[in-house]
Amino acid sequence: MNILVTGGAGYIGSHTCFEMLQENYNIIVYDNLSNSSLEALKRVEKLTGKKIEFIEGDLLDIEKLEEVFQNEKFDAVIHFAGLKAVGESVQKPLKYYDNNVTGTLNLLKLMQNHNVKELVFSSSATVYGVPKELPLTESSPRSTTNPYGTSKLVIEYILEDLAKSDPEWKIISLRYFNPIGAHKSGEIGEDPNGIPNNLLPYISQVAVKLRKNVNVFGNDYDTKDGTGVRDYIHVVDLAMGHVFALKYLKDSQEQGFIPINLGTGNGYSVLEMIKAFEKASKTIIPYQIVERRDGDIAECYADPICAYNKLGWKAQNSLEDMCQDAWNWQKNNPTGYNKK
Ligand code: NAD
Numbered sequence: 001m002n003i004l005v006t007g008g009a010g011y012i013g014s015h016t017c018f019e020m021l022q023e024n025y026n027i028i029v030y031d032n033l034s035n036s037s038l039e040a041l042k043r044v045e046k047l048t049g050k051k052i053e054f055i056e057g058d059l060l061d062i063e064k065l066e067e068v069f070q071n072e073k074f075d076a077v078i079h080f081a082g083l084k085a086v087g088e089s090v091q092k093p094l095k096y097y098d099n100n101v102t103g104t105l106n107l108l109k110l111m112q113n114h115n116v117k118e119l120v121f122s123s124s125a126t127v128y129g130v131p132k133e134l135p136l137t138e139s140s141p142r143s144t145t146n147p148y149g150t151s152k153l154v155i156e157y158i159l160e161d162l163a164k165s166d167p168e169w170k171i172i173s174l175r176y177f178n179p180i181g182a183h184k185s186g187e188i189g190e191d192p193n194g195i196p197n198n199l200l201p202y203i204s205q206v207a208v209k210l211r212k213n214v215n216v217f218g219n220d221y222d223t224k225d226g227t228g229v230r231d232y233i234h235v236v237d238l239a240m241g242h243v244f245a246l247k248y249l250k251d252s253q254e255q256g257f258i259p260i261n262l263g264t265g266n267g268y269s270v271l272e273m274i275k276a277f278e279k280a281s282k283t284i285i286p287y288q289i290v291e292r293r294d295g296d297i298a299e300c301y302a303d304p305i306c307a308y309n310k311l312g313w314k315a316q317n318s319l320e321d322m323c324q325d326a327w328n329w330q331k332n333n334p335t336g337y338n339k340k
């Protein structure tokens with residue numbers, strides 16, 4: 001099976017490419033490398049002993065993307081490409097809407113024109129906004145708190161309308177909770193640009209002494225210990241979710257827009273994450289409590305049963321595995337790719 005993977009050089013994309021190659025999919029990655037390094041895919045090729053066709057290109061460059069569709073016949077598309085920094089999206093909303101929404105529209109138009117109607121889309125738990133109920137199910141109400149989140153929700157609306165307009169479309173919108181960790185080999189992992197926005201990469205950089213201490217954004221939330229609670233999921237489990245989704249698209253009769261949560265169903269607090277990472281890395285992680293971060297929610301975790309019922313997928317890795325593997329990657333690559 002020939003699969004186009006947009007954004008395949010990124011954090012989740014590279015781990016998914018690894019798992020897809022293990023299952024003998026033929027992969028064509030289209031990525032502008034705006035937030036990733038080609039080194040990630042080279043390492044995936046080395047680990048698997050298999051080739052990935054890489055095309056450096058932007059989703060906004062519709063002529064280049066058209067060429068890709070003219071040259072190859074795809075069975076399905078996995079669409080990771082997008083910008084994801086919440087804070088930056090507040091500063092530069094047009095950049096986010098253009099890249100994420102226009103980029104997706106370009107992709108969808110070409111898919112339609114070339115009769116490729118199977119898609120796995122990278123959505124996010126951010127489409128649930130401030131949760132009205134926990135755990136979050138696929139039918140929980142949607143809303144957003146920042147332009148990044150709105151770009152994901154707008155794309156979901158577009159995908160729903162598209163699926164309604166033409167019953168041949170099969171679209172799985174995977175709503176990721178909080179992906180962390182790295183491949184067991186320690187060869188691929190998360191390599192954020194500049195100061196990490198997310199908790200786990202920040203903790204990892206403190207562990208290798210690139211940063212002094214973790215700022216814990218508030219300890220007065222209505223949660224088990226006052227700090228924010230999230231559903232962290234191992235990136236390899238997440239990657240496997242895409243392989244299961246591709247199989248479902250091929251084997252199941254279900255058509256239309258199919259939203260599916262990818263989470264574990266467990267919520268851990270910021271302080272629990274720091275403790276778990278200390279244990280895995282045998283380091284001390286200094287931290288200080290600071291003000292709440294604007295736009296943060298208290299608590300968020302998934303009801304993951306739909307993924308199990310439809311796809312047969314369930315997260316396999318524990319919190320210990322996530323921290324151990326994140327640490328293994330960080331200590332082998334303290335400053336990320338290309339700088340080992
Ligand atoms: P990432 O930044 O590591 O990967 C995204 C990839 O897309 C990068 O390689 C980047 O170069 C590429 N890209 C961006 N804009 C592009 C464009 N216009 N044309 C071509 N390539 C482009 O991010 P990730 O963590 O791997 O996330 C993958 C997807 O999952 C994103 O859509 C993100 O919004 C979504 N998501 C991520 C998280 C998370 O916490 N990491 C959570 C929920 C959803």
Ligand code: WQD
Pocket residue numbers: 084086123124125126149177178197198199200202214215216217218227228229230270293296
């Ligand atoms: C987790 C917890 C913070 C950093 C974001 C996006 C979301 C999704 C995943 C893409 C929270 C606390 C964090 C730090 C801290 N991305 N924290 N100190 O906010 O759940 O989700 O990434 O779709 O859209 O919003 O993840 O890792 O940033 O934060 O105390 O330095 O850690 O307050 O409680 P979040 P996160």
